Amino acid sequence: MFQPLRLNALLTAVVAALVVLGLPLLGVGSYVLHVMILIMIFAIFAVAYNLVTGYLGLKTFGHHAFFGLGAYGSALISIHLGIGAWASLWIGAALAAAFGLFIGLPILRIKSMAHVAVVTLAFAEIVRLSCSNLKGLTRGELGLWGIPAFQALHLPLVGEVVFSPANKIGYYYLAALLLGMTLLATAVILRSKIGLAILAIRDGEDAAESLGVNLTRIKLGVFAVSAFMVGVAGAFYAHYVGILTPSAAIGADLMILVIAMVLVGGLGTFAGPLVGAVLLTSSAESLRFLDQYRLLVYGGLIVLIVLFAPRGLASLRLPGRRVPERPA
Amino acid sequence: MAEERRDDGIPGQALTPLVEVSGLSVEFGGIAAVHELTFAVSRCEIVALMGPNGAGKTTTFHLIAGARQPGSGRIMFDGRDLAGLRPDARCRLGVARTFQITQPFQELSVTENVMVGAMMHHKRLPDARAAARRYVELVGLADKADAPAKGLSTGQRKRLELARAIATRPKLLLMDEVTGGIDQKSIPGMIELVRRLREQGLTVIMIEHNMRVIGEVADRAIFMNRGVKIAEGTPADIARHPDVIDLYLGDAAHG
Numbered sequence A: 001m002f003q004p005l006r007l008n009a010l011l012t013a014v015v016a017a018l019v020v021l022g023l024p025l026l027g028v029g030s031y032v033l034h035v036m037i038l039i040m041i042f043a044i045f046a047v048a049y050n051l052v053t054g055y056l057g058l059k060t061f062g063h064h065a066f067f068g069l070g071a072y073g074s075a076l077i078s079i080h081l082g083i084g085a086w087a088s089l090w091i092g093a094a095l096a097a098a099f100g101l102f103i104g105l106p107i108l109r110i111k112s113m114a115h116v117a118v119v120t121l122a123f124a125e126i127v128r129l130s131c132s133n134l135k136g137l138t139r140g141e142l143g144l145w146g147i148p149a150f151q152a153l154h155l156p157l158v159g160e161v162v163f164s165p166a167n168k169i170g171y172y173y174l175a176a177l178l179l180g181m182t183l184l185a186t187a188v189i190l191r192s193k194i195g196l197a198i199l200a201i202r203d204g205e206d207a208a209e210s211l212g213v214n215l216t217r218i219k220l221g222v223f224a225v226s227a228f229m230v231g232v233a234g235a236f237y238a239h240y241v242g243i244l245t246p247s248a249a250i251g252a253d254l255m256i257l258v259i260a261m262v263l264v265g266g267l268g269t270f271a272g273p274l275v276g277a278v279l280l281t282s283s284a285e286s287l288r289f290l291d292q293y294r295l296l297v298y299g300g301l302i303v304l305i306v307l308f309a310p311r312g313l314a315s316l317r318l319p320g321r322r323v324p325e326r327p328a
Numbered sequence B: 001m002a003e004e005r006r007d008d009g010i011p012g013q014a015l016t017p018l019v020e021v022s023g024l025s026v027e028f029g030g031i032a033a034v035h036e037l038t039f040a041v042s043r044c045e046i047v048a049l050m051g052p053n054g055a056g057k058t059t060t061f062h063l064i065a066g067a068r069q070p071g072s073g074r075i076m077f078d079g080r081d082l083a084g085l086r087p088d089a090r091c092r093l094g095v096a097r098t099f100q101i102t103q104p105f106q107e108l109s110v111t112e113n114v115m116v117g118a119m120m121h122h123k124r125l126p127d128a129r130a131a132a133r134r135y136v137e138l139v140g141l142a143d144k145a146d147a148p149a150k151g152l153s154t155g156q157r158k159r160l161e162l163a164r165a166i167a168t169r170p171k172l173l174l175m176d177e178v179t180g181g182i183d184q185k186s187i188p189g190m191i192e193l194v195r196r197l198r199e200q201g202l203t204v205i206m207i208e209h210n211m212r213v214i215g216e217v218a219d220r221a222i223f224m225n226r227g228v229k230i231a232e233g234t235p236a237d238i239a240r241h242p243d244v245i246d247l248y249l250g251d252a253a254h255g
């Protein structure tokens, strides 16, 4: 609901932020940092997807296109135009947002959910196939490599921060910063007049429109902002892993994974996408020992959670804690 | 009454009707829901729109509010042709409506529901919230102000519809069976509210079945059947009209 921040929510957020910021100081290994970085990339993606699907109620299945556009956009710009990753990341994200507006316009007039799903999915397939086939530019499935990393930074107090596969701390804090910015932007949007309009649209488009809410403007704007955020995640990913293939950066399984995260965590809840990203990324990693049975167990886990917590884990209350009674 | 309000000070403006519907028609699957409908409503007038089920009353509201596009005909509002304008644009011009099948924003509280309408005139959310509270009280939902809309009874949902609509500070209010589902003893309060709104300069078209309500507040009534206007006049005239008695009052008076 559209309500003042509750104290517990604020406390939880502060504690979570402290844990994330403090983790590298505990001397954890490079692998743990890598998994955490993946979690944060997915979290940005999931938060942005939740904004459109969970809050605005627009069931899209093509958001991986924006991840790919951000990733390839930023990578190609930094390779060919000699612009550093710090700047190309935002250009890549802006490219994703521009495509978001472009695809947003036609789908917003479609009332049927199924059609929205098919059109957005088809759009993402077109983006993926284009990247596969423009081999001169992207090298297709052979992989685009040689993507420059972020240039080292000289920060006051901290000293030199390097971004290399060997030293992931720089990437870790940059991912945390980008995720923090995404969460902040989302919170600001949701708690503004636009946020109220978004929730009204989700609950009843016709009523919202009759009360003066401009559906096209709100939906397009939110769609573009969401595409921008996913573009940021994609661009960061490109400069982090240093190699892109269309199937990894624009594959439909990426979208499916993010949808699973949002459903498991709680569609239309603020913390849901974060919970989902943590749980599904870390369990995917920790189930690696199961080898070919991994996906089976993983899928079973998702089914169980969705069955027993249909509104997502973030909506569950700890036993013993009183649930604030809502008059029904 | 009508002459008292000249809100824009343009001479003669008060004499032109606020709403002028002419030759309005729309059909669904080849069946005319509204056919060649023509009527006008003056500023500060309260007009009752009557007729049996399926007469085309709600459809007429949809057309005026912009939720449906007419097949032919024209709607002039406050000196403007409304053709092609979306519902939100019409709302900004001053057309507000309630839904017969209530459409509360389920996950929002009662006050937040009304804030959606109040946002239009308030830049800051706290101002919109304060204004929304006043409208919530005005319709008698103060005790439910912070309750989620999904728990409201039918009558409460009708009041919520009304509060949301007037929160947009309309010039024209389209009320679709607002007294339906409201308990009998709150009806006088409703009548009083509509009267007060009119005194503040609001023009009202109300779809209404309750003859007592119509008799007490409506200046005029329009009676429709199968999409066609068959009678128009004072509520007393309509109640005496032979076609109306045939079609409607015959059983409604007993039911």
Ligand SMILES: Nc1ncnc2c1ncn2[C@@H]1O[C@H](COP(=O)(O)OP(=O)(O)OP(=O)(O)O)[C@@H](O)[C@H]1O
Pocket (backbone or CB within 6 Å): B028, B029, B032, B033, B051, B052, B053, B054, B055, B056, B057, B058, B059, B060, B100
């Ligand atoms: N979306 C639609 N598709 C098809 N037919 C429709 C649609 N909306 C309304 N109709 C038909 O148009 C006619 C007029 O309906 P409308 O809802 O305007 O009646 P009404 O006068 O409001 O009746 P009631 O008193 O029952 O609310 C009815 O025959 C109805 O079945």
Ligand SMILES: [Mg+2]
Pocket (backbone or CB within 6 Å): B057, B058, B059, B100
């Ligand atoms: Mg009706």
